[in-house]
Amino acid sequence: MRSRADTVASGRLLFERCCRAIAFMALGAGVVAAFMAHRVDDRRGASRLVALGTVGATDTAGEQGDGPTVAQRELAVLQRMVQDPRTAHDTLLMSLDKLPTSATRAALGAMQSAGQPMTWVDHTRALGLxxxxxxxxxxxxxxxxxxxxxxxxxxxxxxxxxxxxxxxxxxxxxxxxxxxxxxxxxxxxxxxxxxxxxxxxxxxxxxxxxxxxSASPKRVLVMAQPGWESKFTIAALEELGWLVDGALRISPTGVSTVGAPQRLDTARYAAVVVLDSMAVDAALVRRFVMQGGGLLLSGDALRVPSLAALRPVRATEIRNATPGALLTSSPRQGLDAWELAVAADAEPVLRDAGSHGHDEVVVVARRLGAGRVVASAYRQSWRWRMEGTDDGITDHRRWWGRLVALTVPEGVRVAPAVGAWPGDVAPYADLVALAGAPLDSLPAMNRANGGSRGFGGQVPAILFVLAALTLLAEWASRRLRGLR
The missing domain is CATH 2.60.40 (Immunoglobulin-like)
Structure with a gap:
């Protein structure tokens, strides 16, 4: 029969062998895990720093110099990285001292769309350029x-x-x-x-x-009968800097000209101003407006029958001027004006205080094709200039400048951008749209990559600690039995 001492010695021997086996298995598993993690880091999870901002020349416009352009040098760096099988799946970390060229930005956008991980640090000092x-x-x-x-x-x-x-x-x-x-x-x-x-x-x-x-400045064509209204309207526009041509009909067959009037065409004229009920070629005016020109109808021009299909209002009856108002702070009340019935597709632009206790619509606009038609209710505006206060000349000039400006687009975009991205006119926004938003610093990127391993990156260390603890337990057990 076995004694108690033999049983204890047998159990301790079994414990030591188990510790040794666990240690060897932990060591083996740790070596395998470390090797696999190293391969993943090398082939999949590594971060490769590319300093595109310091490649070559300083101009990002793609100008030719003595050697390759900036775009060619930057694209060569990206091409080498993508074609190298050891770095094809690396995270592209870009340190940018300047904004890349448009070709490089397009390449980065294509790489990101293809699944290439990338990020960049902004050292350009060109935020929002x-x-x-x-x-x-x-x-x-x-x-x-x-x-x-x-x-x-x-x-x-x-x-x-x-x-x-x-x-x-x-x-x-x-x-x-x-x-x-x-x-x-x-x-x-x-x-x-x-x-x-x-x-x-x-x-x-x-x-x-x-x-x-590079188009030259366009002109304004004034069509009216000779009189004070046409004289001072042309004067106001010329004082503002407009180049004015005038066609003033003095008889059924005779026309007095200002400047050098030519055929009404958007290549030469920005707008045409009709001041009274003279005979007008309505078909020519309509084609001009449809093609992007502006038409201003003022005063009695609102009663020209041939322009009825173009005008944004219907002039019903005359609202008489308020005596003495030209010398007050509301000088337009001192002018005769038409009562206006606004068309359904037109928009009132300006209302002035009326004599009936409510505001009256005095300026109306509508779109017609690619152009605009503006109607002004006031008649004989020259009185504002000649019979008003000391500011009458300036105010009259500004009034006509505002009316003509309403007929002309507020701004014509020069060479509009083509495509969905901002392009070279906004290179910073273009880079963010194609390559993503920047990070603050490289240390922030390294922490992000280092922390991305999580528990999987700690497995080899845990296994090595387990092997050390089991070997230490075996050694302690043997020493307690008096063995080495």
Whole structure:
């Protein structure tokens, strides 16, 4: 019969063998797990840093230099990464010191759509960089150029002819700028002439407008009978800077001209102004408006029968002027005006106080094809200029400027962007749309990648700790039995 000591010794021996077996299995499993995790990191989960912002030249507009363009150098870096089987599935970490070229941004968008993981860190100092160019609805059709840039950046604006302007960083005395130096601010210019391409540069990043409309300023054609109204309407428009042609009918067969009137066409004229009930070629005027021209009907022109299908109102009866009102703060009440019945598809633009205790509609507009038709109820507006206060001349001039501006589009977009993405005119927004929003810093990216392993990345360490503990338990048990 076995003694108690033999039973204890047998159980301890079994315990030691179990500890040894567990240790060997844990060691083996740990080695396998570490090897597999290393392969996943190398082939699937690794992060490869690509500094696109420091490749090659500094201009992102794709200009040719002595060597390859910036776009070619950046695309070569991406191509090598994608074609290398060891890095084809790596996470692309981009440190950008400047905004990539349009070709590079398009390649990044294609890679992300194909499942390539990527992210980028913004060192460009070009947050919100964008360039906008429109044609103003002004007599000279000047260019309205606006650039969005970080307030703390230095901006230079150029066209093909050279430097147009440069603006330094916003003043540090501005508390808002000091607290948020990278918040975008907007700068604007009115420029008479531009030659494409136009570039707005912030640091090494560039927003580019590749084409601009070089059309010459358009004219206004005034059609009326000779008189005070036509004389001072033409004078007001010319004082505003409009180039005016006039056709003043003095008899059924005779016409007195102002300027050099030509056939009514949108290539030459921005708008036509009809002032009274003279004979008008309605078919020609309708075609002009349908093609994008503006038509202004003022005073007695609202009663021209041939233009009935074009006008946005029906003039019913005359509302008499208030005596002495031309010398008050409401001078338009001192002018005769038509009572207007607004058409269903027209929109009232302006109402003035009437003599019946309620506001009267005096300016109405409607769209017709690609153009606009505006109707003004007031007759003999020249009295405002000649019989009003000292400000009468200025106010009369501004009034006609407002009416003509209503017939002309507020701004014509120059070379509108094609496609769904912002493109070169807004390169920062284009990059965010194609490659995603940036991260704050590289350490943040490393923490994100390191933390993405989770429990699976800790398995080898746990197995090695288990092997060490079981071997230590075996060694302690043997020492208690007096063995080494």
């Amino acid at each position: 964008a360039l906008s160019i429109t044609r103003d609805a002004t007599p000279r059709a000047t260019f309205d150029v606006r650039v969005s840039r970080p307030a703390a950046s230095v901006l230079t604006l150029r066209d093909a002819g050279g430097l147009l302007d440069s603006i330094g960083a916003a003043s540090t005395t501005d508390s808002l700028t000091t607290a948020t130096p990278h918040v975008p601010t907007v700068d604007g210019w009115r420029i008479v002439s531009l030659t494409a391409p136009v570039r707005a540069r912030v640091g090494a990043s560039v927003a580019v407008q590749q084409a601009v409309d």
